[in-house]
Amino acid sequence: MNRPATGQSQAGKKPPNSMEMVRASLPKRYAREKRFQWYGRVAIGMALLFLSLLFISIVGNGYTAFQQTYVKLDVYFDPDRIDPSGDRAPDALSAGDYGGVVKQTLRNMFPEVRGRRDKRTLYGLVSTGADFKLREMVLADPSLIGETATLWVPADDDVDMLMKGHIDRSLPEEDRRLKDKQLAWIDRLVDEGRVEKRFNTTFFTAGDSREPELAGIWGAAVGSMFTLAVTLLLSFPLGVATAVYLEEFAPKNRWTDLIEVNINNLAAVPSIVFGLLGLAVFINFFGLPRSAPVVGGLVLTLMTLPTIIIASRAALKSVPPSIREAALGVGASKMQAIFHHILPLAMPGMLTGTIIGMAQALGETAPLLMIGMVAFIVDIPGGVTEPATVLPVQIYLWADSPERAFVERTSAAIMVLLAFLITMNALAVILRKRFERRW
Amino acid sequence: MKKTSLSAAAVLAVFAAGAAIAQSGRDYIAVVGSSTVYPFATVVAEQFGKSTRFKTPKIESTGSGGGLKLFCAGVGVQHPDITNASRRIKQSEVDTCAKNGVNDVIEVKIGYDGIAIANSKKASEMALTLRDVFLALAEEVPDPNGGEKLVANPYKTWKDVNPQLPARKIEVLGPPPTSGTRDAFAELAMEGGCKTFDWIKAMKKSNKREYKRICHTVREDGAYVEAGENDNLIVQKLDANPDAFGIFGFSFLDQNTDKMRGAAVGGVRPEFESIADGDYPISRALYFYVKKAHADVIPGMKEFLAEFTSEKAWGDEGYLADKGMIPMPKKERQKFASDAKNLTPLKL
Structure with missing residues (x-):
């Protein structure tokens, strides 16, 4: 043998x-x-x-970021604070002193707290998001004014950190973010069943915030979607058309060789270069708005085009010549042979390449730094020209925030990004398995 | 080639739409500038966005210099309305602004920020003087054997610098030269220690350039480590290496008091009160600059200025103080609030 x-x-x-x-x-x-x-x-x-x-x-x-500590308050919607004029006009309701209402509620719960300083630390137990929540409720239903309602409001990030065990009670008082008094108040609230950890829906529905307990990933996710939509709409047709022309129609000469070498080179250019190009061309020359998904999408299109072109050409090459020859043999034109027979067979490979290119674009940060997509944006973007950030940039921004509670949110955002990436790559694998034909 | 013409049309449409929007105006405020002011400006922006009918301003962190460059590029909706700065605007920048048609700029000082020299709580406390800081970190120092002569920095441990300090290796993590924090550190701490040598101080008049070089140049032999702009990273590294010191803004020290301790400088610890009183020697003012030409064009500009300069924001007990910004004295606050209200242009 x-x-x-x-x-x-x-x-x-x-x-x-x-x-x-x-x-x-x-x-x-x-x-x-x-x-x-x-x-x-x-x-x-x-x-x-x-x-x-x-x-x-x-x-x-x-x-732990997927849970958030909430505090139960019995809020009296005081007409004197919310709507002093009494005419229930939306503008007046919007300008009401909701912070005062929350503070009054806390003072009622802890009547023994006296002194300006102590009161201030007391108010610190509840997130400033509570004011906004009350405002929203009143604007949606003005009949609440004058009523008392029991509601759960987000706790301050320090309280949240304590409940999650990130604050060490055994440290001396001056080394802790929460003072002894605050710990005592929190313990009382816990005993009364007024503190609860709940699923953190805010994290998935809100935009960015400087208060960790109000910060969410949705704004960045929407920004990512708009950016990727622009990228996909531009790069897929352009990439496929380029690949088809170069592979099927273009004559073999020095020019096409040059183009091919350039495309292969572009695939290896560091992405920050595309960002600089985007800044110079799209923003400074064409006057497109800064921080907008449309510019981000254009820049990422430049970045993913080579990937898509190379993958599409490989897919076209892998279609056996017998199919093309048979189509031409029964009288199809070259165009018909390509569009009716070769392109459909090459499509799974092209889509796989496109999805992998999109996944790459989803995780890209560097070129977006140059075009101003690294910005603090609270409002959820409503279109491709409104300011937006994307998921990886949001991770970068949170990683740089001083508040301790952003540490866990940074990791949670990474998990969300990884989930998106794994889904996209799994989709590419499934497409390949399902539709790819081997000869 | 239907696809190519289709996508060409799509590209054109996108450009046309984008340009149309860029020209038709902007319904949100665009802010750029210092990464030190960023954590404070964003809090104001969020409050403003959530409590008024206006959109939340967009804030980009570009650094003080980068922000002023964008700000001074011209008047029009494609240029930012406000820039934050962790130092005062320079004459050269005012000139650039004027050249590009940005004539009336309103200066608003918002408060102070201390720069802390901190280390891990696992290590013992150290009290430094500005002179110690200069001797430990300068590229060239006066000859330890005396005389008016400079030698390359020979000090390896803090004890070499000052016999009263422990024999710990000098290892300081700090921001890179592009950072405003680094500029302020060089100017306040390094220069402050540098001019305690009389013969170097005398040089300020005779040879200003040389004086600046001696006082502001940080050593590059490994004792000073450039740790990037990410202050959180510095905090994590200090926690892992108790021998090292870190240089960062007071707001980061304030958020990490369970892990970090600020070294007393000149006998004063970096604390809220000591910085507010001006006792702590390494602190600087924070500003923002407003384009007057935009005040009536962009919706919400005046209201945003009013929010920023309100007592509930920058007052002694305002929400900016909760985030670690050191408020100005009441008189100064009143002056800048009225400047912002009346849109009084800056005169250098």
């Missing part, structure tokens, strides 16, 4: 010797193969180890 071909021809001269040589070298060769396999296994093991370390640290840091 393992006897090499040369062994036979030399068998006449010194048959035992060459056989022995082969035999002698066999264990060594097997050992080498084994070793090589082990190198591979160790490499995979290391990769998995690092990957799991990464995931464990992100999930370990971030899973």
Whole structure:
């Protein structure tokens, strides 16, 4: 079985010797193969180890962000504070002193708290988001004014951190963000059943905020969607058309060679360069607005085009020539052969390439820094020309925020981004498995 | 080639739509500028956006210099309305502004920010003087053997600098030269220590350039580590390495008091009160600049200025103080609030 071909021809001269040589070298060769396999296994093991370390640290840091501490308040919607004029005009209702209402509620709950300083620390238990919540409720239903309602409002981020065990009670008082008095108040609220950890819907529905308990990922997610939509609308047709022309119609000459070399080179250009280009061309020359998804989409189109073109050309190449020849043979024009037969067969490969390009674009930050998409934006963007950020930029911004509670939100945002990326890549794999035909 | 012409049409349409919107005006305020002012400006913007009918202003963190460059590029909706700065505008920048038609600029000082030299609570406390800071971090220092001569910084431990300090290796993590925090640190801390040497101080008049070089140049032999603009990263690194010191804004120290301790400088600890009183030597003023030409064009500009300069924002107990900004004395607040209200242009 393992006897090499040369062994036979030399068998006449010194048959035992060459056989022995082969035999002698066999264990060594097997050992080498084994070793090589082990190198591979160790490499995979290391990769998995690092990957799991990464995931464990992100999930370990971030899973708590999906819960948020809420405090139950019995709020009296005081007409004197909310609507002093009494005419229930929306503008007047909007300007009402809702902060005062929340503060009055807290004072009623802790009547023993006296002194300006103590009161201030008391007000710090509840997020400023409570004021906004009350305003929204009153604007939606002015009949609430004069009524008392029980509602759950988000707690301040420091209280949230305490409830999640990120604040060490054993430290001396001056080393803690929460003072002894505040701890006592919180413990009383917990005993009364007025503090509860709930699923953090705000995180998935709100835009950015400087208060961790009010900050959400939705604004960035919408920004990402608009940006990717622009990218997809521009890069897919352009990429496929380029690939079809270069692969099927273009003559082979120095010009097409040059174009091909350039496309391959562009795929390797650092993405920040596209950002600089976008700043110079789209913003400074064409006067498109800064921080807008349309510019982000244009820049990312430049970045993903080479990927899509290269993948599409590979997909076109992999369609067997027999199909093209058969189509031409039964009288189809070149155009018909391409559009009726080759393109549909190449489409799964093209889509896979496109999805991978889109996933790349989704995770891209550097070029967006240059075109002003790194900005504090609270409102959810409503179109491609309104200011927006994207998911990876939101992660970058939160990672740089001083408040401790943003640490877990940063990790949670990374999880959301990873979920999007895994979904997109899984979609690419499914498309390939489902529709790809092998010959 | 239907697809190509279609996408060409799409590209054109996008440009046309974008340009149309850029010209037709903007219904939100655009703010750029300093990364030090960013955490404060964003809080005001959010309050403003949630409590008025106007849209929330968009705030980009571009650094003081970068912000002023964008701000001074011209008048019109494609240029920002407000820029934040962690230093005062320079004459050269005012000139650039004027050249591009940005004539009336309103200056609003919003408060102070201290720069802390902090280390982990795991290590012992250290009291420094500005002179210690200069000797530990300058590229060239006066010859330790005496005489009016400079030598390359020979100090390896804090004890070498000042016998009263512990024999710990000098290792300081701080911001890179592009940062406004670094500029302020060089100007206030390094120069402050530098001019305690009389012969160097005398140089300020005779050879200003050399004086600046001696006082502002930070050593590059590994004792000072440029840790990037991310102050959170510095805090994490200090926690892991108790021997090292970090240089960052007071607001980060304020949020991390359970892990970090600010070193006393000249006998004063970086605390809210000491910075507000001006006792703590390393603190600087924060500003923002407003384009007067935009005040009537962009909706909500005047209301935004009113929110920023209201007592509930920048007052002694305002929400900016909660975020770690040090308020100005009441008199100064009144002056700048009235400047903002009357849109009084800046005169340098």
